[in-house]
Amino acid sequence: MTADDRPLLQRLEALLIVADEPMSVVSLATAVSAPVAVVRRALARIREEYAGEHGLPPRGFELREVAGGWRVYVRPELDPVVTDFVGSQAPARLSQAALETLAVIAYKQPVTRSQVAQIRAVNVDSVVRTLLGRGLITEISADPETGAMHYGTTDLLLQKLGINSIEELPPISPLLDDGANGFDDIVGA
DSSP, X not given: XXXXXXXXXXXXXHHHHHOSSOBOHHHHHHHHTOOHHHHHHHHHHHHHHHHTOTTOOOOSEEXXXXXXXXXXXXXXXXXXXXXXXXXXXXXXXXXXXXXXXXXXXXXXXXXXXXXXXHHHTSOXXXXXXXXXXXXXXXXXXXXXXXXXXXXEEOHHHHHHHTOSSGGXXXXXXXXXXXXXXXXXXXXXX
């Protein structure tokens, strides 16, 4: 690789930094309008530079080929630094919809997405994705008959709530209908 190749390397780096999943060589080549073979060589050069070859110091991140594509990752030896930093950041607040969905999952687990939607009487797909992404809930098992995923809470939720087990949650008010039989009886009331 020569100095003339630097713009290609920079374009590839820019794409790799913003990618939220591994990018294939073909998709990278298409994005930078370069032949696949040239992009393969450029990716090898970037990986070598990040590793500290060619007289350069190693970077805090590395380029890996995983799952049929390329992606930038933090070097494993720096995971504790990143974990400490992320853990010290102010937590983002959950929306009212996320809190309600989380409560239903916590009290009804294991529970499917459709069961949560029935109890809340709204679509909960995006809220469940948010809660999964934040590590507050997890996929427990697939229903053998329907294939629907059952969800439950994680140890992170327990930690955030300052409790040791889900049994320490306060009891649901006996005056509130839990929605288990649908909302037909409540609507007419």
